[in-house]
Amino acid sequence: xxxxxxxxxxxxxxxxxxxxxxxxxxxxxxxxxxxxxxxxxxxxxxxxxxxxxxxxxxxxxxxxxxxxxxxxxxxxxxxxxxxxxxx
Amino acid sequence: xxxxxxxxxxxxxxxxxxxxxxxxxxxxxxxxxxxxxxxxxxxxxxxxxxxxxxxxxxxxxxxxxxxxxxxxxxxxxxxxxxxxxxxxxxxxxxxxxxxxxxxxxxxxxxxxxxxxxxxxxxxxxxxxxxxxxxxxxxxxxxxxxxxxxxxxxxxxxxxxxxxxxxxxxxxxxxxxxxxxxxxxxxxxxxxxxxxxxxxxxxxxxxxxxxxxxxxxxxxxxxxxxxxxxxxxxxxxxxxxxxxxxxxxxxxxxxxxxxxxxxxxxxxxxxxxxxxxxxxxxxxxxxxxxxxxxxxxxxxxxxxxxxxxxxxxxxxxxxxxxxxxxxxxxxxxxxxxxxxxxxxxxxxxxxxxxxxxxxxxxxxxxxxxxxxxxxxxxxxxxxxxxxxxxxxxxxxxxxxxxxxxxxxxxxxxxxxxxxxxxxxxxxxxxxxxxxxxxxxxxxxxxxxxxxxxxxxxxxxx
Numbered sequence: 001x002x003x004x005x006x007x008x009x010x011x012x013x014x015x016x017x018x019x020x021x022x023x024x025x026x027x028x029x030x031x032x033x034x035x036x037x038x039x040x041x042x043x044x045x046x047x048x049x050x051x052x053x054x055x056x057x058x059x060x061x062x063x064x065x066x067x068x069x070x071x072x073x074x075x076x077x078x079x080x081x082x083x084x085x086x087x
Numbered sequence: 088x089x090x091x092x093x094x095x096x097x098x099x100x101x102x103x104x105x106x107x108x109x110x111x112x113x114x115x116x117x118x119x120x121x122x123x124x125x126x127x128x129x130x131x132x133x134x135x136x137x138x139x140x141x142x143x144x145x146x147x148x149x150x151x152x153x154x155x156x157x158x159x160x161x162x163x164x165x166x167x168x169x170x171x172x173x174x175x176x177x178x179x180x181x182x183x184x185x186x187x188x189x190x191x192x193x194x195x196x197x198x199x200x201x202x203x204x205x206x207x208x209x210x211x212x213x214x215x216x217x218x219x220x221x222x223x224x225x226x227x228x229x230x231x232x233x234x235x236x237x238x239x240x241x242x243x244x245x246x247x248x249x250x251x252x253x254x255x256x257x258x259x260x261x262x263x264x265x266x267x268x269x270x271x272x273x274x275x276x277x278x279x280x281x282x283x284x285x286x287x288x289x290x291x292x293x294x295x296x297x298x299x300x301x302x303x304x305x306x307x308x309x310x311x312x313x314x315x316x317x318x319x320x321x322x323x324x325x326x327x328x329x330x331x332x333x334x335x336x337x338x339x340x341x342x343x344x345x346x347x348x349x350x351x352x353x354x355x356x357x358x359x360x361x362x363x364x365x366x367x368x369x370x371x372x373x374x375x376x377x378x379x380x381x382x383x384x385x386x387x388x389x390x391x392x393x394x395x396x397x398x399x400x401x402x403x404x405x406x407x408x409x410x411x412x413x414x415x416x417x418x419x420x421x422x423x424x425x426x427x428x429x430x431x432x433x434x435x436x437x438x439x440x441x442x443x444x445x446x447x448x449x450x451x452x453x454x455x456x457x458x459x460x461x462x463x464x465x466x467x468x469x470x471x472x473x474x475x476x477x478x479x480x481x482x483x484x485x486x487x488x489x490x491x492x493x494x495x496x497x498x499x500x501x502x503x504x505x506x507x508x509x510x511x512x513x514x515x516x517x518x519x520x521x522x523x524x525x526x527x528x529x530x531x532x533x534x535x536x537x538x539x540x541x542x543x544x545x546x547x
Contacts, residue, residue, distance in 0.1 A: 047411070056427075059396075063424060067389070067433075069385070071431075081441060082295070082441045083295060
């Protein structure tokens with residue numbers, strides 16, 4: 001039997017916002033990273049409480065900034081990763 | 088015996104000047120008296136310890152030769168499996184796990200050498216921590232100032248040794264979790280080469296960076312414990328199949344002829360006056376004038392951060408799905424963020440890791456030891472969230488490890504040596520090339536003999 005992934009859900013304490021994923025894209029406070037977080041969480045079947053979003057966003061932004069620093073370093077196409085599988 | 092070294096205790100027990108049981112009882116009494124202040128221990132295994140001590144005393148009475156750690160009390164970070172205890176790894180979630188059916192390999196090896204396990208120690212949740220704070224068990228407290236951090240994530244290990252509760256403790260170091268508490272608490276810590284000591288039967292954090300190692304108040308005790316724990320272990324696929332290479336006997340070889348340099352560039356940035364003072368004292372004592380640049384250290388730290396965030400998060404995906412509210416919120420939010428990092432960024436960090444390793448190992452063709460700061464500051468206040476580096480206010484938690492991460496990233500052996508500044512100590516990293524723990528320990532021993540690296544005794 002194939003398990004169907006559940007929808008990612010941004011939980012809210014305020015029932016008036018039920019059904020909305022996050023701040024609308026047109027809202028001045030909307031952060032484009034929120035869309036990525038919600039979509040990725042959905043793919044991972046992960047629930048993220050609305051109250052956790054600022055910290056998750058902040059941590060992800062730091063990691064992406066540091067990852068960009070690493071990615072800016074040019075390596076040859078045949079560079080191997082640190083862990084190398086041996087049969 | 089409050090401040091006796093492991094070497095002194097083992098000698099006294101082997102010579103019959105002290106019984107192992109009396110040493111154990113004294114340690115248990117100290118833990119009972121001081122742990123309410125330090126919050127270093129989360130579990131005390133008193134009856135197990137007494138039973139082991141009695142067995143040692145019987146063995147001695149029967150004329151058997153005792154091991155090099157005879158009767159030495161020690162404790163382990165609570166991510167080590169201890170038979171009969173749930174391996175909590177600083178978490179609330181793991182407390183519902185069944186009790187461990189056996190001890191971690193390193194505990195077995197310490198006890199084979201005669202040491203006596205007295206308990207398990209406080210730590211940051213799932214080892215994702217540099218502070219020593221824990222929302223479930225409370226913060227471990229610095230013996231030099233109870234209002235300050237021990238450093239993490241092996242905070243209880245640092246506090247227990249610096250506070251005189253035990254002469255030896257074991258901890259883990261993924262990005263600095265042995266070296267940071269050594270620095271904040273003012274003790275010696277050894278992070279061996281990646282793959283040197285078995286990690287079998289311990290709870291992981293980032294397997295490709297995880298190391299285990301000892302804390303002590305002297306470099307001789309570090310070497311004693313390290314030697315007792317060496318050896319291949321098929322239960323840890325990372326553990327190298329190398330012969331045991333004893334370091335204790337090498338301590339007396341001195342440092343003449345060793346080529347030592349100070350790390351410049353990245354490692355000069357962001358240092359507090361205390362960090363600089365400690366580096367100057369150590370460099371002066373060793374008569375080191377040479378400076379060396381570790382290439383791309385800042386990028387290495389960034390890559391270590393990315394791999395930690397993602398690999399550490401992947402370990403907890405199921406728990407984040409089912410029990411997210413039972414995590415420390417600060418850990419949970421970092422882990423969730425780590426789950427969302429796109430894979431190509433991680434692949435690049437792993438490729439960079441190989442490139443960087445080759446560059447740094449090449450430096451060791453020209454030097455034997457590199458000196459670098461352990462932490463950018465002395466122990467911060469508990470609850471402190473920011474600090475100032477180079478005039479810029481920065482988040483504290485992720486930045487305490489700026490000097491340790493570029494080194495553990497490629498698994499080099501490091502001894503953190505404490506420099507007894509007033510009012511708070513701070514450590515310097517003695518870095519050697521892979522598999523040369525003996526060289527780093529020789530330098531640490533020389534600094535200790537010169538009176539420059541000393542574990543200061545707190546007034547408690």
